Amino acid sequence: MSALLEVRDLVKTFGVGDAATRVLRGLSLTLEAGEMAALLGPSGSGKSTLLTILGTLMKPSSGGYTMLGQDLIAAQDSELTAFRNLHIGFVFQFHNLLPDFTALENVIFPTAVREGRETPSARARGRDLLVRMGLEERINFPSVKLSGGQKQRVAVARALMNGPELVLADEPTGNLDRVSAMQVMDLIAQINREEGTTFLISTHDEKIADLCRRRIVVGDGLVTG
Numbered sequence: 474m475s476a477l478l479e480v481r482d483l484v485k486t487f488g489v490g491d492a493a494t495r496v497l498r499g500l501s502l503t504l505e506a507g508e509m510a511a512l513l514g515p516s517g518s519g520k521s522t523l524l525t526i527l528g529t530l531m532k533p534s535s536g537g538y539t540m541l542g543q544d545l546i547a548a549q550d551s552e553l554t555a556f557r558n559l560h561i562g563f564v565f566q567f568h569n570l571l572p573d574f575t576a577l578e579n580v581i582f583p584t585a586v587r588e589g590r591e592t593p594s595a596r597a598r599g600r601d602l603l604v605r606m607g608l609e610e611r612i613n614f615p616s617v618k619l620s621g622g623q624k625q626r627v628a629v630a631r632a633l634m635n636g637p638e639l640v641l642a643d644e645p646t647g648n649l650d651r652v653s654a655m656q657v658m659d660l661i662a663q664i665n666r667e668e669g670t671t672f673l674i675s676t677h678d679e680k681i682a683d684l685c686r687r688r689i690v691v692g693d694g695l696v697t698g
């Protein structure tokens with residue numbers, strides 16, 4: 474395996490003066506291509522902050538970040554947007570699907586907006602991903618009519634739409650019952666195995682972490698284990 478990304482000495486401080494909170498205190502981490510890693514740590518330890526920085530949605534106060542050989546600290550916002558679209562997918566605890574859109578429309582919507590139109594190849598890829606997520610029967614259902622677990626599988630398909638090297642998942646199963654959570658994790662593991670997509674999954678759930686090959690524990694703004 475080779476390094477997909479590396480962050481060095483990340484510091485993130487929110488606020489200024491007496492109100493300043495230093496959330497990350499010099500955190501360093503390397504993720505290899507093809508890893509499936511759980512991100513653990515107490516509430517407030519900085520997991521979401523780290524995922525937001527790794528997703529290039531926020532810059533750290535200081536520190537280094539390279540992914541796929543690119544210096545993402547030096548990059549301009551427009552370069553980061555392009556980089557993110559190509560290389561990073563996101564899954565959140567709350568799936569953020571558009572309720573009146575079908576499962577397929579939700580999966581291809583971000584790509585369609587970016588390309589200015591809905592291409593046949595995007596529709597084909599979207600359908601293929603939904604079939605892989607076990608949602609063949611639900612492709613044209615409005616997402617409001619899907620169960621929580623089905624919605625989250627649509628969200629995983631959406632994250633995979635552009636074939637990203639990295640998927641960042643912030644408590645993707647936090648809102649699901651055990652059976653649905655395991656189903657979502659099985660599908661993530663399958664994509665990881667078959668496509669080599671790297672996953673970093675924040676969770677409070679030891680059983681979810683057990684399904685990952687690596688555990689990264691954050692505490693007091695650093696990787697502690």
Ligand SMILES: Nc1ncnc2c1ncn2[C@@H]1O[C@H](COP(=O)(O)OP(=O)(O)OP(=O)(O)O)[C@@H](O)[C@H]1O
Pocket residue numbers: 487488494496514515516517518519520521522523
């Ligand atoms: N935009 C912000 N402005 C000020 N403080 C913030 C901001 N975002 C996060 N924080 C603070 O940073 C700390 C870490 O938050 P973060 O959401 O990264 O933790 P977490 O480990 O993901 O927690 P949880 O497991 O509860 O989701 C918290 O104390 C939080 O209040």
